[in-house]
Each structure stands twice: as C-alpha cells, then as structure tokens.
Amino acid sequence: MMEQPRSIRLTDPRALRAYAHPTRMTLVGLLRSEGPFTATRAAELTGESVASCSYHLRILAKYGLVEQAPGGKGREKPWQATARYTEWPGHSEDPAVAEAADALSGAAMELNFQRVLRAVEKRRTLPREWQEAEVFGDSLLHLTPEELADLGRRMEELLRPYEDRATDAALRPEGARPVSILRIAYLERENPGRGEEE
Known part of the structure; x- marks a missing residue:
C-alpha cells in the first residue's frame, strides 16, 4: 500500500x-x-x-x-x-x-x-x-515577518514527531487521545488594548 x-x-x-x-x-x-x-x-x-x-x-x-x-x-x-x-x-x-x-x-x-x-x-x-x-492562552509578540515565519517553522518541527501516530496506532502510548492543536498568528491591526508592560 x-x-x-x-x-x-x-x-x-x-x-x-x-x-x-x-x-x-x-x-x-x-x-x-x-x-x-x-x-x-x-x-x-x-x-x-x-x-x-x-x-x-x-x-x-x-x-x-x-x-x-x-x-x-x-x-x-x-x-x-x-x-x-x-x-x-x-x-x-x-x-x-x-x-x-x-x-x-x-x-x-x-x-x-x-x-x-x-x-x-x-x-x-x-x-x-x-x-x-x-x-488556552494568547501572546502578543513584537516580531518581524522573518521571525514570525521562523516561529511557524519551529512550531511545525515540534509537532512533526507526533504526526505518524495519526495513521499508526502502534506508535501511540497508552492513554494517548486525539488532541487538536491550532496554530494562528496574525498581524495585530488594531489597538489590542494591552500595554507594553505585558
């Protein structure tokens, strides 16, 4: 197959x-x-x-x-x-x-x-x-486009070792359950109502 x-x-x-x-x-x-x-x-x-x-x-x-x-x-x-x-x-x-x-x-x-x-x-x-x-959480970071792209690549690399478990149940440790992970990062276009102290 x-x-x-x-x-x-x-x-x-x-x-x-x-x-x-x-x-x-x-x-x-x-x-x-x-x-x-x-x-x-x-x-x-x-x-x-x-x-x-x-x-x-x-x-x-x-x-x-x-x-x-x-x-x-x-x-x-x-x-x-x-x-x-x-x-x-x-x-x-x-x-x-x-x-x-x-x-x-x-x-x-x-x-x-x-x-x-x-x-x-x-x-x-x-x-x-x-x-x-x-x-459940969020972060407001000050990044360049290159840094944001790099952050996305690094998050992807963190998740890769777990991907094969989706199709091969033998790779799943006892107690493993399906977990959805959303990766969302966007340029803040409006005043987010947060100060620089955060």
Missing part, C-alpha cells in the same frame, strides 16, 4: 471555494482521522443525509482531496483522504486565488472556532489531568 502524502496544496480558485464548505472540511477531517468510510457512514458521523454526503464527497474527489478507497460493493464504496493536511496560499498576486484563499481561511477559522467553543463547553466533563493539560 502506497503511503499517503503529507499534504495537498490547493491553488485553483474553484478548488479553494469548493473546500470552503463546512461539511466538506468536516468530511475530509473525518476521513483523515476515522476513514476510509462510505457515504452512509459519513452521514452517521456528520448528521447529514447520505445523498448530501455522497454529493460532497464527489465534489471533494473532483479537486483531489478524497478518492475511492479499495473494497466495497456497488454504491457502498468507501472513500479515503488523499493527504494528511490541506494547504493553500497565504499570498497570491492573482486576485481570484487571493480572494478564494481568504474565504477558505475564514471558513476554516469559523469551523475551528465552533469546535473550540464545544470543547470549552464540555471540558468540565474531562478527567482532571486532561483539564489541566489543555492549553
């Missing part, structure tokens, strides 16, 4: 706009964590109809984000993600690409924000060690 590529990069404005749909982002995420699975299973996991999931999976396949997996019969063919991560441009000289990429970033942020809110609402039900281990 061929190893799944680490990431797929979207640069076509049509692909960027297609992926910006919350159900499609959710389906790709589920296929990465729990796939392969059929449209019927996708409907169970998402609460959408089988027809809706089937439609969204076909759109995702059109842009190379998912593909038919081996096995299955007739209409019950399983789907799988084509890569572990999806990337898109942070900058483009092409206005159509830039606009579609910004829309996708906004849609991804909104979806992640909803997930974070649900996590916060339910965190009191977690065992104490998980509540104490979870990280």
Whole structure:
C-alpha cells in the first residue's frame, strides 16, 4: 500500500471555494482521522443525509482531496483522504486565488472556532489531568515577518514527531487521545488594548 502524502496544496480558485464548505472540511477531517468510510457512514458521523454526503464527497474527489478507497460493493464504496493536511496560499498576486484563499481561511477559522467553543463547553466533563493539560492562552509578540515565519517553522518541527501516530496506532502510548492543536498568528491591526508592560 502506497503511503499517503503529507499534504495537498490547493491553488485553483474553484478548488479553494469548493473546500470552503463546512461539511466538506468536516468530511475530509473525518476521513483523515476515522476513514476510509462510505457515504452512509459519513452521514452517521456528520448528521447529514447520505445523498448530501455522497454529493460532497464527489465534489471533494473532483479537486483531489478524497478518492475511492479499495473494497466495497456497488454504491457502498468507501472513500479515503488523499493527504494528511490541506494547504493553500497565504499570498497570491492573482486576485481570484487571493480572494478564494481568504474565504477558505475564514471558513476554516469559523469551523475551528465552533469546535473550540464545544470543547470549552464540555471540558468540565474531562478527567482532571486532561483539564489541566489543555492549553488556552494568547501572546502578543513584537516580531518581524522573518521571525514570525521562523516561529511557524519551529512550531511545525515540534509537532512533526507526533504526526505518524495519526495513521499508526502502534506508535501511540497508552492513554494517548486525539488532541487538536491550532496554530494562528496574525498581524495585530488594531489597538489590542494591552500595554507594553505585558
């Protein structure tokens, strides 16, 4: 079996706009964590109809984000993600690409924000060690563009040693559970209401 590529990069404005749909982002995420699975299973996991999931999976396949997996019969063919991560441009000289990429970033942020809110609402039900281990915080740093890019690369390097656990359960130590880590850094355009003393 061929190893799944680490990431797929979207640069076509049509692909960027297609992926910006919350159900499609959710389906790709589920296929990465729990796939392969059929449209019927996708409907169970998402609460959408089988027809809706089937439609969204076909759109995702059109842009190379998912593909038919081996096995299955007739209409019950399983789907799988084509890569572990999806990337898109942070900058483009092409206005159509830039606009579609910004829309996708906004849609991804909104979806992640909803997930974070649900996590916060339910965190009191977690065992104490998980509540104490979870990280919620922010920092205001004064950086150059080069320093910010370097910080992003170093955060990525910190996470890399844990990536293979997603696809190989044998690498997971006892007690390991899926943990979402968001990396967000943006230029503060407004007065953040904080003084230099922080």
